[in-house]
Amino acid sequence: MGRGRVELKRIENKINRQVTFAKRRNGLLKKAYELSVLCDAEVALIIFSTRGKLYEFCSSSSLAVYLHVL
Secondary structure, eight states: OOOOOOOOOOOOSHHHHHHHHHHHHHHHHHHHHHHHHHSOOOOEEEEEOTTOOEEEEESSHHHHHHHHHO
């Protein structure tokens, strides 16, 4: 049995929204890393929080150069 479908709507409680963002951000970063390792793919991921903080993942140093140019 899988998980039920999550209703996509804005989380009104600010603290719950920030906690959910942090958990999902970490999950996305982990998935990006796994994809790069398992499939030998070059992966770049950019995430901005509502506060404007930047989170990034690069599977190779050549991609990191492109991210810093942006």
